[in-house]
Amino acid sequence: MENRSLQFWYEFASTYSYVASARIQRVAGAANVELDWRAFLLGPIFAEQGWKDSPFNLYPAKGRYMWRDMERLCEAEDLPLVRPSQFPRNGLLAARVALLAEAEGWVAELTPTVFRANFAEDRDISVWETIAEILVDLGRDAEAIYEQALAPTNKDALKARTEEAASLGIFGAPSFVVGKELFWGNDRLEAALAWAGRADVD
């Protein structure tokens, strides 16, 4: 029996999604698990919980801990980290572009690059100029993508995606879905990959 694939649900404003995005291709490849990249928006899900900001801003002790934890994780992963001058940065535009990239098969290049821009280069990924620079660097037609990204069908697709996240029980990012199992947090990636290799479950 083949390993099942793993859905990687991420939000571009999420710090721990950055860490996951930087290592997921390596560890999924080693585990022989296929990846299904799934950009979504946490904002609407947090809003349902009554949060109008990142919980790391709403709960300062949790926020202070998270940034120190990120420093340790990134040091261990040999990953650059520059605390963004603005947090969280709105990931709407990047997520819309990611949905196009999924359909066209270049999301695995796009997503880690956007995360790096936000969390290692302190670039403002909420504005089109930054996304356009990234697209040009990746050899893509930024102008054409801009039109497609803002087309109503693509906007609707992202809304549907975010509703799908909620319906799967997703409440944070990154999350991983394998079959019917949900795993939350960069630190659950290994458990999710192990689940994908289990032969005894749906």
Place this chain on the structure above:
Amino acid sequence: MENRSLQFWYEFASTYSYVASARIQRVAGAANVELDWRAFLLGPIFAEQGWKDSPFNLYPAKGRYMWRDMERLCEAEDLPLVRPSQFPRNGLLAARVALLAEAEGWVAELTPTVFRANFAEDRDISVWETIAEILVDLGRDAEAIYEQALAPTNKDALKARTEEAASLGIFGAPSFVVGKELFWGNDRLEAALAWAGRADVD
């Protein structure tokens, strides 16, 4: 240089503290790290954040996930889990007794037993009858302990302990403190133990 010791901060109502309590002596022993057991109360810390209940009750998607995650973790650890008929159960009485047990050197026996009563046997650890049964099973003088546990000095000691937790930046349980470093969550225990073995930090 010797490994530094690790402070294990736990709350008796906390599910992930149960998992940590069941494995910490084994993994700390293997890492040659001395344990400092630190019972505290999360209630006052949650109240500061505006929460009057467990976040797993306040945020249902997070709660559903947590119970499933606990099932998987306990299966992997070969640990019994019976979802308590009441959650969270007030850990005040148990924490007061744990403080006495710390001072007298039997907290490493007491704490895992209380957690098991709550999360593997669905016994009501919030009431004295249950705590007394546990103490008798451990060969302790329950009546004498009852008086000591409710003495003003011991009540004050638990208040001071919980204030110390907040001053260390603790916002959840289990937490681990090694020198000046804080680690949050059962899944950070290995990182905390590795930190205790580092020679290059205070």
